[in-house]
Amino acid sequence: MRLSRYFLPVLKETPAEAQIVSHRYMLRAGMIKQASAGIYSWLPLGYKVLKKIENIVHEEQQRAGHMPMLMPTIQSADLWRESGRYDDYGEEMLRIKDRHDRDMLFTPTAEELITDIFRSHVGSYKDLPLTMYQIQWKFRDERRPRFGVMRGREFYMKDGYNFDLTKEDALHAYNRHLVSYLRTYERMGLQAIPMRADSGPIGGDDTHEFLVLAETGESEVFYDSAVTDLTFGDREIDYDDHAQCAGVMEEFTNLYARTDETHDEALFNEIPEERRKTARGIEVGQIFYFGTKYSEAMNAVVQGPDGKQVPVHMGSHGIGVSRLLGAIIEASHDDKGIIWPEGVTPFHVGIVNLKQGDAEADGACEALYKSLTALGLEPLYDDRDERAGGKFATMDLIGLPWRITVGPRGLKNGVVELTSRRTGESEELPPEQAVGRLTGIYNVAAQRG
Amino acid sequence: MRLSRYFLPVLKETPAEAQIVSHRYMLRAGMIKQASAGIYSWLPLGYKVLKKIENIVHEEQQRAGHMPMLMPTIQSADLWRESGRYDDYGEEMLRIKDRHDRDMLFTPTAEELITDIFRSHVGSYKDLPLTMYQIQWKFRDERRPRFGVMRGREFYMKDGYNFDLTKEDALHAYNRHLVSYLRTYERMGLQAIPMRADSGPIGGDDTHEFLVLAETGESEVFYDSAVTDLTFGDREIDYDDHAQCAGVMEEFTNLYARTDETHDEALFNEIPEERRKTARGIEVGQIFYFGTKYSEAMNAVVQGPDGKQVPVHMGSHGIGVSRLLGAIIEASHDDKGIIWPEGVTPFHVGIVNLKQGDAEADGACEALYKSLTALGLEPLYDDRDERAGGKFATMDLIGLPWRITVGPRGLKNGVVELTSRRTGESEELPPEQAVGRLTGIYNVAAQRG
Numbered sequence: 057m058r059l060s061r062y063f064l065p066v067l068k069e070t071p072a073e074a075q076i077v078s079h080r081y082m083l084r085a086g087m088i089k090q091a092s093a094g095i096y097s098w099l100p101l102g103y104k105v106l107k108k109i110e111n112i113v114h115e116e117q118q119r120a121g122h123m124p125m126l127m128p129t130i131q132s133a134d135l136w137r138e139s140g141r142y143d144d145y146g147e148e149m150l151r152i153k154d155r156h157d158r159d160m161l162f163t164p165t166a167e168e169l170i171t172d173i174f175r176s177h178v179g180s181y182k183d184l185p186l187t188m189y190q191i192q193w194k195f196r197d198e199r200r201p202r203f204g205v206m207r208g209r210e211f212y213m214k215d216g217y218n219f220d221l222t223k224e225d226a227l228h229a230y231n232r233h234l235v236s237y238l239r240t241y242e243r244m245g246l247q248a249i250p251m252r253a254d255s256g257p258i259g260g261d262d263t264h265e266f267l268v269l270a271e272t273g274e275s276e277v278f279y280d281s282a283v284t285d286l287t288f289g290d291r292e293i294d295y296d297d298h299a300q301c302a303g304v305m306e307e308f309t310n311l312y313a314r315t316d317e318t319h320d321e322a323l324f325n326e327i328p329e330e331r332r333k334t335a336r337g338i339e340v341g342q343i344f345y346f347g348t349k350y351s352e353a354m355n356a357v358v359q360g361p362d363g364k365q366v367p368v369h370m371g372s373h374g375i376g377v378s379r380l381l382g383a384i385i386e387a388s389h390d391d392k393g394i395i396w397p398e399g400v401t402p403f404h405v406g407i408v409n410l411k412q413g414d415a416e417a418d419g420a421c422e423a424l425y426k427s428l429t430a431l432g433l434e435p436l437y438d439d440r441d442e443r444a445g446g447k448f449a450t451m452d453l454i455g456l457p458w459r460i461t462v463g464p465r466g467l468k469n470g471v472v473e474l475t476s477r478r479t480g481e482s483e484e485l486p487p488e489q490a491v492g493r494l495t496g497i498y499n500v501a502a503q504r505g
Numbered sequence: 506m507r508l509s510r511y512f513l514p515v516l517k518e519t520p521a522e523a524q525i526v527s528h529r530y531m532l533r534a535g536m537i538k539q540a541s542a543g544i545y546s547w548l549p550l551g552y553k554v555l556k557k558i559e560n561i562v563h564e565e566q567q568r569a570g571h572m573p574m575l576m577p578t579i580q581s582a583d584l585w586r587e588s589g590r591y592d593d594y595g596e597e598m599l600r601i602k603d604r605h606d607r608d609m610l611f612t613p614t615a616e617e618l619i620t621d622i623f624r625s626h627v628g629s630y631k632d633l634p635l636t637m638y639q640i641q642w643k644f645r646d647e648r649r650p651r652f653g654v655m656r657g658r659e660f661y662m663k664d665g666y667n668f669d670l671t672k673e674d675a676l677h678a679y680n681r682h683l684v685s686y687l688r689t690y691e692r693m694g695l696q697a698i699p700m701r702a703d704s705g706p707i708g709g710d711d712t713h714e715f716l717v718l719a720e721t722g723e724s725e726v727f728y729d730s731a732v733t734d735l736t737f738g739d740r741e742i743d744y745d746d747h748a749q750c751a752g753v754m755e756e757f758t759n760l761y762a763r764t765d766e767t768h769d770e771a772l773f774n775e776i777p778e779e780r781r782k783t784a785r786g787i788e789v790g791q792i793f794y795f796g797t798k799y800s801e802a803m804n805a806v807v808q809g810p811d812g813k814q815v816p817v818h819m820g821s822h823g824i825g826v827s828r829l830l831g832a833i834i835e836a837s838h839d840d841k842g843i844i845w846p847e848g849v850t851p852f853h854v855g856i857v858n859l860k861q862g863d864a865e866a867d868g869a870c871e872a873l874y875k876s877l878t879a880l881g882l883e884p885l886y887d888d889r890d891e892r893a894g895g896k897f898a899t900m901d902l903i904g905l906p907w908r909i910t911v912g913p914r915g916l917k918n919g920v921v922e923l924t925s926r927r928t929g930e931s932e933e934l935p936p937e938q939a940v941g942r943l944t945g946i947y948n949v950a951a952q953r954g
Contacts, residue, residue: 177514
């Protein structure tokens with residue numbers, strides 16, 4: 057993409073309403089624009105990152121054997137009355153009357169609707185296990201929406217639902233989700249720690265939240281510092297293997313890590329003092345096993361192997377897709393702007409032309425642009441007629457992990473400059489070597505996928 | 506995908522509420538399930554086709570230089586009051602009050618919001634031309650929703666908006682959209698004819714609808730039969746070339762083709778009688794040039810080259826993404842089920858094992874499955890223990906364009922059967938040749954993209 061043709065409305069001033077760094081940078085980098093309180097438009101740069109994150113979530117869900125589908129945003133209140141949650145949900149549910157005066161709502165979550173689909177079509181244990189998920193817009197009418205996309209009213213979420221014959225199978229689904237979530241967050245350059253949590257209006261006893269440690273987190277968390285040494289890494293996993301998934305669950309949850317909702321001071325104090333940590337965390341996902349809560353209320357039963365009708369065991373599992381942009385920025389930025397991890401960066405590399413209009417510099421930039429594009433990389437070429445300082449400031453703000461700087465002086469010696477946004481380190485090398493380095497960096501990232 | 510693990514709730518009975526063939530087949534093939542009147546869940550098979558169609562729309566929009574972004578579904582009524590459309594829109598607009606009793610709405614279209622984004626960030630003619638688009642859920646509270654996804658209340662739509670300095674530039678954007686739409690529909694196996702239409706609540710004088718001829722169409726259309734001989738085909742197009750785009754516009758719109766809203770009997774009668782046709786059509790897209798209607802109402806101005814502030818010229822352009830599934834099925838089916846065009850089929854080929862459990866047949870199916878997958882094709886393998894007739898009926902209903910049938914008898918002679926869903930013709934050939942044929946068929950399709 058050439059910046060002269062891109063819609064990137066960068067702001068010089070920090071908007072007054074933005075209290076936290078991710079909100080400030082998303083506004084300043086022209087990623088989002090507020091449409092109403094807690095409701096945002098996603099401008100091209102923000103949309104691009106949102107899609108990258110969405111794609112990683114899709115890939116990891118499908119790798120785990122979960123089937124994508126989609127449920128509507130507007131639902132009838134009837135199913136919610138059947139489960140008993142219509143009145144429970146309170147003012148955060150956006151209630152609507154349609155032209156025929158029927159009670160509708162903008163769905164905040166979809167346990168009822170998916171259970172209705174299940175009971176309409178599935179009657180035998182032979183069709184289990186079954187896990188379906190969607191990535192769809194949700195609405196939660198927060199009293200005080202704030203922190204940009206971190207606590208918006210309209211938000212984009214992956215919600216998945218498993219249906220199993222037995223509690224044991226459903227707990228395998230729970231473990232399988234935990235494993236797939238660990239992979240998902242690591243691909244985004246995030247460390248998200250599973251912590252024992254409270255289930256809230258979803259229900260059930262077994263639930264873990266995934267938290268990214270950050271000063272601006274909404275939750276206070278307590279953990280054994282050894283938990284931050286765990287990484288999922290490149291390990292191969294067979295998602296059908298109960299023992300293997302249970303092993304990962306055990307490894308990632310046996311150390312103490314809890315939110316304030318479930319914190320147990322006595323247990324915490326058993327950790328050696330130097331490893332006892334208190335911090336703040338941003339919730340980026342949650343998994344639940346709630347057994348037969350919905351299947352019993354809504355009569356979602358299957359015939360078991362013995363011919364008897366039994367309610368299915370269920371769980372639901374969410375990832376806050378739009379919120380993740382905020383969480384990633386909170387975890388990865390400096391005072392000049394965002395620092396995108398390679399896995400989610402909107403463009404792989406920025407090209408800065410120090411002397412727009414200089415035939416040699418223009419030609420070298422065009423050649424770089426073409427060869428990067430031909431190799432499947434997406435560069436953002438700042439081809440505007442602006443001074444170098446302004447170009448650098450924009451690149452630093454929008455946070456592309458790599459920058460190639462092209463100027464007449466370097467070209468005389470046959471080199472361009474390759475700079476890491478994270479370390480700030482630069483290296484002079486011939487253009488074709490810079491291209492080679494970048495394909496190496498991103499091929500590694502692609503193989504991880 | 507193995508059918509034994511897939512959620513494909515095929516119905517034997519035709520649901521009573523479905524009046525037209527696309528609605529019947531989408532329900533029977535387990536593609537959708539009604540959640541409320543005119544509101545559907547997209548089950549895995551339907552979701553897969555929806556995404557294929559969405560991807561084609563994205564690719565063709567970006568090829569034309571249009572930038573993807575995303576606007577929220579819930580908007581404040583304020584902007585709609587500013588444009589004057591809040592009261593105009595009538596009962597089809599879903600109006601909502603949030604917890605603070607503010608007037609909100611579920612957006613049926615987004616001229617106001619995109620104009621607000623534009624006026625907030627763009628101030629100079631140097632930032633033009635600019636075209637952005639989104640593919641997002643919309644809501645139109647139809648009094649009598651019917652025909653499944655063809656006339657639903659919640660629907661998925663691509664809506665794009667161009668901003669230009671002059672009328673001439675905006676008309677180029679109009680032509681550019683027409684060209685990109687022709688490519689888009691052809692890639693889906695559809696002939697969609699641009700017809701002069703009426704602009705309705707969007708406004709403006711210049712507008713064309715794209716109609717697919719089908720008996721179940723909601724519009725009566727009048728056209729010169731020579732228009733159905735036109736195809737866009739493989740031609741190269743430079744979307745920045747005004748004359749080239751205008752040439753395509755001329756070619757595809759100079760023959761008579763109008764909906765009943767703009768039909769002119771006198772003009773129609775000038776066509777030679779044998780080419781004068783009346784039929785019904787399904788609207789699958791519409792393009793508009795409406796000049797300064799919104800930019801003047803909402804003060805979206807830029808500084809021109811002469812330093813004066815001028816309102817921008819705009820147009821908007823829609824493709825009914827979810828509705829296209831219905832239109833494609835109306836245009837492509839027989840009495841056994843759907844016949845997907847290769848460009849949008851949910852799976853590239855079905856594999857039917859005539860004797861599940863037979864070691865040789867199972868092995869041959871697995872080998873086919875693996876080699877097709879390795880080549881980037883997505884097969885649906887019916888590995889259920891069911892009789893051949895049932896397997897064939899399911900494959901015919903869900904409409905995959907190609908089927909490979911594997912049975913012990915053929916395998917003794919080293920062959921499998923490759924069958925075209927469209928023609929019904931079968932051919933016996935060795936498995937590796939069947940794979941070769943399919944990669945040939947779909948490579949051609951991929952190159953067209």
